[in-house]
Amino acid sequence: MTHEKEAPRIAVIGMGPRSLGALEALATRMGDGATPLRVETFDPFPACGAGPNFDPRELAICRLNIPMRDIDIRPPEFSRCGSFAEWLQDSPGPDVFPSRADLGRYLEARLDDLRAAGRLDLHHNAATVTDLQQRDEGWMVRLGRTWQGPYQEVLLSLGQPEVESDDQLAQWQRHALTSAGVLAQAYPARRLGAEAANWAGQRVAVRGLALSAFDVLRVLTTEQGGRFADGCYVSCGAEPARILPFSLDGLPPYPKPETKEVDASFDPREAETQVFADAIADAACGSPASARTRLSRALEPVVARILSEQGNPAGAADVSAWLMAEWQEPGSQETAPPHEALMHGIAMAEGSAVPTIGYAIGQVWRKWQDALRSGYNPADTSPDTAEVIVAFDEGLKRYSYGPPVSSSRELAALIDAGIVDLGHAVDPDVSQTDTGWELATSAGRTAVDVMIDAVMPSPDLSVLRAPVLVGLVNGGRLSPLAEALAANTGKDGQVVGRDGGSVAGLCLLGRLALGSVVAADSLHDCFGEASHRWAEGVVDRLGLLRAGR
Template sequence: MGRDRRRVAIVGFGPRGLAALEALVRRASGAGAALAVDVFEPSSWPASGPSFSPGESESCLLNLPVRSIDLPPPPFAREGEGSFADWMGLTGGDGEAYLPRARLGAYLNARFETLLAQLPSHITVTRRAVRVTEARRGGEGWHLYAQGVAHGPFGHVLLSLGQPETASDDQLCRWQDHADRHSLPLRPAYPGKGLIDAAEDWAGRVVGIRGMALSALDVVRMLTLGLGGRFAGSSYIASGREPARIVPFSLDGHAPAPKPLNAKLDARFDPSQEESAAFEEALRAGLSEQPGSGLELVRGVLESAALRVIRAGGGAIQPDEVREWLELESERPGSQEQRGTLDALCAGISQAEGREPPAIGYTIGQLWRKWQPLLRRVFDSASVSAATAQEFVSFDDGLKRYSYGAPVETARQLRMLIETGLVDPRAADDPDITLTPQGWKLHSGGHTVTASVMIDAVLPQPALAPVTEPLVAGLRQGLALKPLGDGLGARCAPDAALIAADGVRVAGLALVGRLANGSAIATDSIHDCFGSIPDRWAQSVLSALPDQGASPS
């Protein structure tokens, strides 16, 4: 039994799986603990995950400049070595670059290969390029099943699944039936290379994009730059292979606001030490308050900090204006932007470039971005009620249009494409959609357009209920996976251990990432992958190990 408990499995091995393995190796090396770790990942690029796959289109950019990608150093790295910028050979002004996501994926894959080459003899890591479809608990631990083969038993299993298979929503199901019936292209945004290959046949057609968040911006770039177009100064030089028009739309018709142009402009939104201390105090108190009152404490700190930043930037603002904005944002996220798509985009660019004072929403979004590491550290280490978790998660999701913003250059390019007519946002705001044999007829604001191709750029919500992945569905049926609340992910302890329907920890089974949404917060970030939860999980694994007198077999 002791020997089996020293066997550990990580199921799903993207960036978060890598972070968990590194934390485990770091702690086991320091303790001299003997471990055998099996890593289950069917993709060709372990540690990168599909979002950062080195094989993905270079049109898909990171939404962080190199200077902001501050991951903890890998195990065994010497001081000052091992960072992404160091690996890329970037220095100085290169820190402002927004690189293709594929480059970060290549770095993470290389980081994994380096780790394998540096492992001490008492730790083994075996990569298994198979997809686990079932997990069963037995007397000796967990058995994992992949392609009809059983692996295990494992004393500890970590599920790090990224975005698993999820049931399509009702609208998408109707659209898929319609597309099949009329032989119309309906494709997901990713993988990007597959989308670009398919788009070679769409020249002259109208292409709709469902969604206007970061994924939609990737799609626009793939349908322009990915098809051979290029930007030169204030002009777009078409290749002739592009669609006739690209028609994005969403529930509010707005693209994400761009991040500040450079480090100097970004520093305008830095909270003071006193403000950060007040934010942490309000957050800790708010997470233990009754639902409905906890977020109010945090909003008070945001209000005072936003007032300071806006006034320092030349804006004339009164406290009640910020207070009212925050109250409405909590009730109806995103409802306060009344400008059209292009006007709102231009205003965001001006604020990002420092050419006009930052608006309330823009300022609060940037402050929230700055405080997200602190938010994760406090929230993820607490046991939060479902109602309070939903309150904070909804607020965080609503502010993503600012806190997860795009590069200014991407926003400028989108503006240019709108001004030239290649991107048409006139039906972008929550259009009525009629299905016709010719495609999808969109009508909004007095404008009607029919798209004969549709791209789905709406990512599934990080909720447990709609997941159809066989491994997850089986564990949910067996009550090992229980949602924290409606629309949320699994109930997990701060060390990622799953909490079953009876409120008891599931022995030896843990989960990290999007499917723990609500037990954790702001999970859609590369920095969250390398946050505190993987380390707490590794600590719990090591603390549960028996006497390390013998090596695992």
């Protein structure tokens, strides 16, 4: 008696934009005449395809940090959606930064088209996976008390899962339970907005001065009824009396160039981009010292040319020294007070002030993100070199991942209105009081009633709390590339275990692989080459019928 081999199945744990991009890439490779591959997805979050970052239910004031002109996530040929701009009923102009909720609705529509294409037999489980086990017949997935499977392939794509609180936040959490102080999280913004309705006239501190802080400021002001008019903030009386954001350096991120014309003044030439592409491919395979040298040599002439063309010849002569300092200590050259840095950033984004070396490097680096990923992600990079390149990329995010200039102007208007106070922005001492907290710097002391955490945690495997990931880490299946980096994965996303060998049938994509990959926080990366390499690996390992064969 013969037994027919069971058709392969794959499991996808997490169903946000990255999983959508991966499944679109897989469907593109499936032959139209083949039996659809059964794919079972697992995620309790209701907005499949969008995920929490692009939740369609989120407040409209939460915006992307990418203007419409730079959003290039075209769908596969079988999709009917068209581009994001084509799909929107009232598409904004090219310089507008659209809402994350609008993008989330678009991603949901892309998922609908993926289902309708019929190349994948999709089944969704609105449940949390708590464990994974590899058995002879394949991987088994645990949901509560039951096991489901077997699966020949499992893709982990969980975005930023919950982590253990750092020491400072954990202390604040305990304090909030026994004092009158209120501790809140930045997201979901709609929940924060409802809580903030009770904070009129109070003092609110915000831990973190990166992109999330701009969402928090809008939630505390315009979402409560205030408005901006003619460059000024018009109070409604329902917002906090004072908002005190702070961070380690106290500097708000630099805004992106305001218009296509200003942005184009930072464009590298095609030949310059090719030099960089060659440099990052070599750097990823070399030593830390050679990586620094190769990347600096690619950046220096481009940035010097741009600075000279924009009226900063002195800066053009100092690019090499700036880069040397940046490699050694990211951000150490930013010495201006927070408000001064904010206003200078606005002027550079408008094109009314000549760019600094850092601003020019950041914009060029932003335009080279695709080349960066293409050269780095498939390479076999040593942990020491990975740490150096990742740290450099992360440090430049203060320029390359900046907000729209409109957000920076809103912050300036709130400062002028006396609502926002940057007097304690630079790494204040934070002490606990019966009524909340007290911030202290050389500028003095200020008591606050509410503390909002707006800091994104690092992708450190040692502090993960999701049971399925904790189990894989404890079992040696999921292991960091190095102490300061996240999971060790191959070029197609296959997980590399503690013993240095690939874990058959287990893959991971996204920021939890930082170090094995670079610049993974980008929306474009969700639909980029990493997803296609994963899909290609699945097709090869399972022996699936390819499109066109």
